[in-house]
Amino acid sequence: MTLNESIKSGPMRPAQIWICLMCVLLAMIDGYEVVAVPFTMPTIARVWNLPNSQVGYLLSAGIFGMALGAVFVSPLADKIGRRRHVLLCLVAITALMTVSGLCVSLWQLVAVRAAAGLFIGAMISSLNIIVSEYSSDRRRGLVMGLYGAGLPMGSALAGFAIAPMLKSFGWQAPFFFGSLLTGAMLLVVLFYLPESIDYLVHRRPADALKTYNRIAARMGYAPLDVLPQAGASSETLPAKVGLGELLQPPLLSRTVLLWFGYALLISCFYFANTWTAKIVSDATGDAYLGVRVAMLIQFGGVMGAVLYGLLTLWINGRLATILLLALGGLAFTLYAQFSGVLSAAMVLAFAIGICANGGVAAFYAISPPIYPTILRGTGVGLMIGFGRGLAIVAPLLTGYMLSNYWTPVDAYRFFAVVMAFSAVATLGLHMTYRNGQMAAAKA
Numbered sequence: 001m002t003l004n005e006s007i008k009s010g011p012m013r014p015a016q017i018w019i020c021l022m023c024v025l026l027a028m029i030d031g032y033e034v035v036a037v038p039f040t041m042p043t044i045a046r047v048w049n050l051p052n053s054q055v056g057y058l059l060s061a062g063i064f065g066m067a068l069g070a071v072f073v074s075p076l077a078d079k080i081g082r083r084r085h086v087l088l089c090l091v092a093i094t095a096l097m098t099v100s101g102l103c104v105s106l107w108q109l110v111a112v113r114a115a116a117g118l119f120i121g122a123m124i125s126s127l128n129i130i131v132s133e134y135s136s137d138r139r140r141g142l143v144m145g146l147y148g149a150g151l152p153m154g155s156a157l158a159g160f161a162i163a164p165m166l167k168s169f170g171w172q173a174p175f176f177f178g179s180l181l182t183g184a185m186l187l188v189v190l191f192y193l194p195e196s197i198d199y200l201v202h203r204r205p206a207d208a209l210k211t212y213n214r215i216a217a218r219m220g221y222a223p224l225d226v227l228p229q230a231g232a233s234s235e236t237l238p239a240k241v242g243l244g245e246l247l248q249p250p251l252l253s254r255t256v257l258l259w260f261g262y263a264l265l266i267s268c269f270y271f272a273n274t275w276t277a278k279i280v281s282d283a284t285g286d287a288y289l290g291v292r293v294a295m296l297i298q299f300g301g302v303m304g305a306v307l308y309g310l311l312t313l314w315i316n317g318r319l320a321t322i323l324l325l326a327l328g329g330l331a332f333t334l335y336a337q338f339s340g341v342l343s344a345a346m347v348l349a350f351a352i353g354i355c356a357n358g359g360v361a362a363f364y365a366i367s368p369p370i371y372p373t374i375l376r377g378t379g380v381g382l383m384i385g386f387g388r389g390l391a392i393v394a395p396l397l398t399g400y401m402l403s404n405y406w407t408p409v410d411a412y413r414f415f416a417v418v419m420a421f422s423a424v425a426t427l428g429l430h431m432t433y434r435n436g437q438m439a440a441a442k443a
Contacts (some may be wrong), residue, residue, distance in 0.1 A: 003212065030150075067121060353369070394430045
């Protein structure tokens with residue numbers, strides 16, 4: 001039995017748990033960096049006297065960068081390895097978070113946040129794959145759910161850190177603090193994060209056998225004299241694959257449904273996470289109340305990711321995803337109805353977080369098994385890139401609409417419909433498994 005097969009069929013060992021925990025911590029750092037601008041936005045807008053239309057540009061800049069990074073930087077992981085890819089992203093993020101705090105104008109900050117987004121967006125695909133590959137088959141859904149809680153947990157805890165920093169040191173401090181956090185995790189990854197076993201077996205880079213055996217020893221398994229053959233895994237790969245394989249049968253239908261389902265969801269996710277603080281702040285005149293309500297969305301996301309993981313112990317991961325998305329449409333609708341009642345709005349913000357942020361964790365869990373190993377980074381990265389590419393318009397368009405003829409209630413009702421369509425697309429994805437369009441594979 002190969003190391004990969006032993007990991008899939010056996011219990012979760014301490015080394016596997018530590019690897020997954022590192023990825024959770026990295027996701028938390030990513031979560032902090034994603035909300036650094038939205039949480040500081042009310043202060044930046046006041047200091048620089050920005051109208052809502054220009055606020056939209058700044059909120060969309062990071063999403064734009066994340067979309068490009070997922071498309072163009074994520075596929076590097078299939079060539080240089082998941083570990084090196086994560087290290088590259090962390091180095092760039094550390095530097096660009098520092099530069100963000102040094103910006104002196106709107107368009108400087110827009111450009112730097114877009115550049116940082118390249119690597120924030122790209123790193124997520126590698127983390128998803130590492131967690132998925134180092135999890136046992138029996139516990140993968142639960143582990144992916146707990147991993148998915150890392151991003152909203154980081155975003156939620158960011159509120160506790162950012163609010164006092166804004167009061168004491170100004171809007172630049174959260175970016176400098178983010179740079180310190182990322183730099184610290186860079187050192188942890190450098191010494192402790194292993195390479196993907198599937199990458200070693202299928203790509204066979206220099207010193208692949210030595211690296212493979214070092215990982216095996218760390219896991220408590222015996223070393224091998226030669227690397228196992230790629231075909232020794234439970235997954236049979238074609239002799240030669242390329243990007244075109246994602247857009248040809250039998251992967252075509254699943255790719256289209258997966259990408260559109262994720263794109264619609266992530267549009268709702270970014271609307272809720274980027275605009276809630278600003279909308280609440282404008283309505284109440286209290287910038288810090290806006291941050292606290294936005295934090296409730298993040299804490300709800302933690303609950304949603306864990307809930308998803310628990311649901312997968314009883315139902316298929318795709319069905320759990322559909323359930324979260326359908327409930328999300330309802331949560332957005334109710335928020336629009338009761339947004340004028342602060343206590344109800346706070347409860348419903350938490351519910352939106354459960355469904356929207358939890359739904360993102362669910363997509364990260366169901367996407368890697370769809371693709372063959374040597375296209376996994378590309379497939380997952382392009383899903384993230386395509387989704388975020390479409391989601392760019394959500395904060396930007398919302399800014400223009402709120403500046404003209406839309407009310408916040410209209411915006412939340414609109415995104416309730418978008419969330420419902422995401423549920424429909426995911427249901428279509430699930431039906432492709434039932435209809436047998438491709439060899440059955442457990443996602």
